[in-house]
Amino acid sequence: MRAGLGCSRGLRQARPQRERFAAMTQTVRNVDDLRATIAGPVLGPADPGYDEARALWNGDIDRRPALIVRCGSAQEVAAAVGFGRERGLEIAVRGGGHAYSGTSVCDDGLMIDLSRMNAVTVDPAARIARVGGGATLADLDAATQAHGLAVTGGVISHTGVGGLTLGGGMGWLVGTLGLAVDNLLGAEVVLADGRIVHAGPLSEPDLFWGLRGGGGNFGVVTEFTFALHPIGPEIQLGLFFWDLDQGADALRFCRDFLPTLPQRSGVLIGAGLTAPAAPFVPESFQGVAGHALVVVGFGSAAEHAAMIEPVRHGVPPRFELVTPMPYVALQQMLDDAAPWGIRGYEKAVDLDELTDDVITVLVEAAATKTSPMSFIPIFRLSGAFCDTGPDETAFGGSRSAHYVCNLNAIAPDADALATDRDWVRRTWAALKPFASNTGSYVNFLVEADQDRVRASYGPATYDRLAAVKYRYDPENLFHRNANIQPRGGAR
Numbered sequence: 001m002r003a004g005l006g007c008s009r010g011l012r013q014a015r016p017q018r019e020r021f022a023a024m025t026q027t028v029r030n031v032d033d034l035r036a037t038i039a040g041p042v043l044g045p046a047d048p049g050y051d052e053a054r055a056l057w058n059g060d061i062d063r064r065p066a067l068i069v070r071c072g073s074a075q076e077v078a079a080a081v082g083f084g085r086e087r088g089l090e091i092a093v094r095g096g097g098h099a100y101s102g103t104s105v106c107d108d109g110l111m112i113d114l115s116r117m118n119a120v121t122v123d124p125a126a127r128i129a130r131v132g133g134g135a136t137l138a139d140l141d142a143a144t145q146a147h148g149l150a151v152t153g154g155v156i157s158h159t160g161v162g163g164l165t166l167g168g169g170m171g172w173l174v175g176t177l178g179l180a181v182d183n184l185l186g187a188e189v190v191l192a193d194g195r196i197v198h199a200g201p202l203s204e205p206d207l208f209w210g211l212r213g214g215g216g217n218f219g220v221v222t223e224f225t226f227a228l229h230p231i232g233p234e235i236q237l238g239l240f241f242w243d244l245d246q247g248a249d250a251l252r253f254c255r256d257f258l259p260t261l262p263q264r265s266g267v268l269i270g271a272g273l274t275a276p277a278a279p280f281v282p283e284s285f286q287g288v289a290g291h292a293l294v295v296v297g298f299g300s301a302a303e304h305a306a307m308i309e310p311v312r313h314g315v316p317p318r319f320e321l322v323t324p325m326p327y328v329a330l331q332q333m334l335d336d337a338a339p340w341g342i343r344g345y346e347k348a349v350d351l352d353e354l355t356d357d358v359i360t361v362l363v364e365a366a367a368t369k370t371s372p373m374s375f376i377p378i379f380r381l382s383g384a385f386c387d388t389g390p391d392e393t394a395f396g397g398s399r400s401a402h403y404v405c406n407l408n409a410i411a412p413d414a415d416a417l418a419t420d421r422d423w424v425r426r427t428w429a430a431l432k433p434f435a436s437n438t439g440s441y442v443n444f445l446v447e448a449d450q451d452r453v454r455a456s457y458g459p460a461t462y463d464r465l466a467a468v469k470y471r472y473d474p475e476n477l478f479h480r481n482a483n484i485q486p487r488g489g490a491r
């Protein structure tokens with residue numbers, strides 16, 4: 001039976017082997033004790049700030065935790081984990097609060113909110129960043145770019161480093177530097193039993209492997225350590241737009257063109273993208289749906305010019321934007337396409353190739369979405385992404401060059417979202433026969449049902465993850481994620 005929050009029963013005595021924070025968890029007998037332990041807010045439904053604290057990026061998620069603990073340190077996270085565990089409360093861990101799935105908030109349980117833990121410390125000589133578990137990509141980029149350094153993030157800057165990294169982390173730099181996890185050097189983790197450990201190649205190596213793709217299954221990461229690389233501060237942008245009539249030809253062109261690009265480039269296809277009312281968009285195309293290709297150069301303007309020249313000779317785009325810009329501006333360029341509080345739903349497939357059959361589905365989908373904000377970002381994973389072996393990290397999916405095709409319904413109200421949620425599901429079903437992995441990227445799983453989680457990782461990686469899960473979280477305390485079911489064995 002679950003004990004309520006107001007229960008006067010104290011915590012069970014911490015076991016002697018629990019490490020540094022056993023003393024602290026012993027004193028957390030009730031909510032008042034918890035409040036005294038946590039320097040930041042501990043919010044219940046009646047407290048000011050509760051509604052803002054439980055809100056996530058996805059405005060379609062409306063869940064009401066019994067308590068929200070805004071932790072400021074690993075020790076406070078350990079105290080909160082202990083408090084929730086001892087009372088049998090469901091625990092949700094919020095990093096950036098950006099997951100479509102809304103797994104970082106729960107009804108009735110305990111929400112551990114890491115958003116105060118957003119410090120980023122850069123050692124420019126060692127080219128290392130230490131990043132708080134609740135930092136956003138904007139926090140990360142601002143601190144690292146101050147030194148002309150960067151690590152792979154995603155394409156929307158208000159995404160959390162936490163969830164993004166633990167699932168893999170792909171963005172403009174994936175071809176140049178690999179995934180975010182490929183650049184992870186270590187992590188500080190609060191485990192289900194309250195211990196605070198460091199995971200790295202030489203310390204808790206199985207945990208370190210699992211963290212690099214296995215999501216939030218193994219504990220709360222309170223600090224990530226990343227290797228950094230010289231990038232920017234100026235990069236070269238090339239954005240090209242074709243209208244719907246050109247769709248099939250444009251996507252076939254992309255299929256042939258993208259594999260010819262050098263490794264030190266970044267690409268994204270935006271199938272079914274509606275052109276914004278931006279100054280660089282000719283008035284006649286503002287609000288018009290079509291297909292976009294973005295090609296980013298991380299070298300000189302001349303190199304980029306040579307790189308993008310074939311686009312103009314392929315299928316002539318209706319308009320283009322070619323310009324140098326700061327790397328941080330690139331990272332924020334799409335922020336307004338998916339603003340905080342909008343409603344969202346997504347479903348993804350991995351595709352080895354953009355075959356004619358796939359392109360037929362994409363062209364049809366682009367013409368049939370209803371919300372102007374809905375679109376299909378297609379990531380190409382190649383170059384440095386392929387330099388890491390399939391067993392070296394727990395990333396779900398192949399390490400050969402392929403595409404991750406992410407069907408996004410994004411809409412301002414529930415009715416419009418419902419319409420395009422159906423559109424996403426129909427399009428996904430039409431792409432499924434051509435998919436190399438129907439589980440796809442775990443960070444794009446909204447309904448993280450076991451079949452798709454297993455498909456995403458494949459049997460060997462899933463089984464290894466299940467054993468690591470059993471060792472570090474045998475009771476599945478951290479289950480609000482693309483869940484790995486603990487599987488018994490030696491612990």
Ligand SMILES: Cc1cc2nc3c(=O)[nH]c(=O)nc-3n(C[C@H](O)[C@H](O)[C@H](O)COP(=O)(O)OP(=O)(O)OC[C@H]3O[C@@H](n4cnc5c(N)ncnc54)[C@H](O)[C@@H]3O)c2cc1C
Pocket residue numbers: 057092093094095096097098099100102103104114133134153154155156158159160161162163164165166167168169170171215216217219220221222338344443444480481482
């Ligand atoms: C508009 C949009 C654009 C996106 N673009 C990209 C992209 O370009 N590239 C890409 O790779 N992904 C992208 N994503 C997916 C994104 O990586 C995931 O949604 C990711 O989970 C977000 O992390 P978060 O910390 O903000 O999310 P949250 O909702 O806070 O957390 C998501 C999951 O991770 C867990 N978690 C978060 N932080 C921690 C932590 N510190 N320790 C333990 N568990 C933690 C949570 O418990 C939860 O299960 C995008 C998502 C959206 C909504």
